[in-house]
Amino acid sequence: MTVQEMLREADPIRHECAREEQRVEIRRRVLAATDGARARQRSRWASSRVAALAAAVILVTIALLGSRAWFGGDATLLAAVRFEVRLAETTPAPGFQQVKAGDGFLYLHPTPVVTNGDVVSASVMPRGTTYEIDVVFTAAGAARMRQAMAAHLGAPMAILIDGQLVAAPVVRSAIKGDEALISGKFTKAQAERIAKGILIH
Amino acid sequence: MAHALAAAAAGEPAERLAALFDSHYSRLYSLARRLAGRADEAEDLVQETFLRAARAHVPLGPTQEEAWLVRVLVNIRRDQWRRAAVRDRHAPAMVSPRSTSSGEAAFLARSTVWRALEALPPRRRAVVIMHELEELPIWKIAALLGIRGVTARWHLSKGRRQLADVLGAHRGEGR
Numbered sequence: 533m534t535v536q537e538m539l540r541e542a543d544p545i546r547h548e549c550a551r552e553e554q555r556v557e558i559r560r561r562v563l564a565a566t567d568g569a570r571a572r573q574r575s576r577w578a579s580s581r582v583a584a585l586a587a588a589v590i591l592v593t594i595a596l597l598g599s600r601a602w603f604g605g606d607a608t609l610l611a612a613v614r615f616e617v618r619l620a621e622t623t624p625a626p627g628f629q630q631v632k633a634g635d636g637f638l639y640l641h642p643t644p645v646v647t648n649g650d651v652v653s654a655s656v657m658p659r660g661t662t663y664e665i666d667v668v669f670t671a672a673g674a675a676r677m678r679q680a681m682a683a684h685l686g687a688p689m690a691i692l693i694d695g696q697l698v699a700a701p702v703v704r705s706a707i708k709g710d711e712a713l714i715s716g717k718f719t720k721a722q723a724e725r726i727a728k729g730i731l732i733h
Numbered sequence: 734m735a736h737a738l739a740a741a742a743a744g745e746p747a748e749r750l751a752a753l754f755d756s757h758y759s760r761l762y763s764l765a766r767r768l769a770g771r772a773d774e775a776e777d778l779v780q781e782t783f784l785r786a787a788r789a790h791v792p793l794g795p796t797q798e799e800a801w802l803v804r805v806l807v808n809i810r811r812d813q814w815r816r817a818a819v820r821d822r823h824a825p826a827m828v829s830p831r832s833t834s835s836g837e838a839a840f841l842a843r844s845t846v847w848r849a850l851e852a853l854p855p856r857r858r859a860v861v862i863m864h865e866l867e868e869l870p871i872w873k874i875a876a877l878l879g880i881r882g883v884t885a886r887w888h889l890s891k892g893r894r895q896l897a898d899v900l901g902a903h904r905g906e907g908r
């Protein structure tokens with residue numbers, strides 16, 4: 533018997549009756565939790581709907597664990613209005629903006645890869661004791677991210693909120709299909725501030 | 734389902750969450766039941782996933798919604814698994830089934846297989862479940878979990894080997 537056959541034989545779904553009462557109860561509890569919690573998001577959902585349904589999207593996960601490329605910056609993110617992702621270098625070059633990054637400096641490319649207008653949605657997700665931000669880009673934004681990251685392997689990519697560097701993860705891999713992984717490090721509060729800042733067009 | 738989601742997308746948060754729940758509950762419960770040890774644990778897992786959906790932005794569109802929910806569910810399970818791993822570090826090792834009753838033996842055999850699966854880290858376990866039981870292709874699993882295809886394939890390969898080692902050893906004991 534193969535492992536797959538053993539798993540199928542042992543699958544609890546096969547040996548369990550439907551638990552319809554529990555499903556109804558869970559549904560009731562979940563819906564009770566929505567009172568007021570999402571009212572503020574209504575206009576956001578409506579405005580992003582058309583773009584979300586029409587665009588071929590890319591999912592960029594800003595993961596949070598174990599990166600040394602996080603430079604903090606939580607003090608000025610509350611009123612964030614401008615989101616940018618720029619390629620960055622560790623050595624200066626003409627026309628590149630110098631920004632403080634930890635104990636050293638990074639040098640930002642003059643043109644951003646994506647900005648707020650390229651974002652369809654941003655959401656905060658837990659990951660262990662830290663938090664992730666899922667950013668969904670428009671088709672055009674996704675294509676530019678793919679192209680930029682593929683040509684920038686091993687080098688940092690700067691994430692800026694309101695002009696301030698909030699994270700500078702190193703690009704670890706070229707995007708395949710519509711997926712990319714960017715590593716950073718955020719608390720819940722930081723992640724929520726950044727997600728909100730990203731969504732302000 | 735697409736119609737329900739589209740209609741709810743422009744509606745009240747409660748309506749959208751209701752549509753989200755109705756569209757994805759069965760799929761999430763199946764995954765949760767296969768990830769968790771018991772039915773009530775699976776229900777708690779699904780409930781917590783939707784409660785987080787109630788508090789966060791969930792990307793629109795059936796595929797993005799499913800991926801968001803699946804990743805939150807697996808992440809919650811990972812947190813539980815890590816806490817349990819610390820708590821159970823000194824727990825007794827798995828006891829091999831010893832039974833003369835065929836019904837009981839079948840139950841214990843299933844338990845053994847499932848406990849072998851439980852020994853896998855949750856993300857690896859999710860990959861194995863999605864591939865072996867839900868029969869999803871690697872690219873789809875990778876998209877749902879937000880990992881690269883090569884990572885999903887590595888988890889599947891490693892998971893299969895771990896299961897084969899444990900279950901093979903168990904079969905050997907029974908001879």
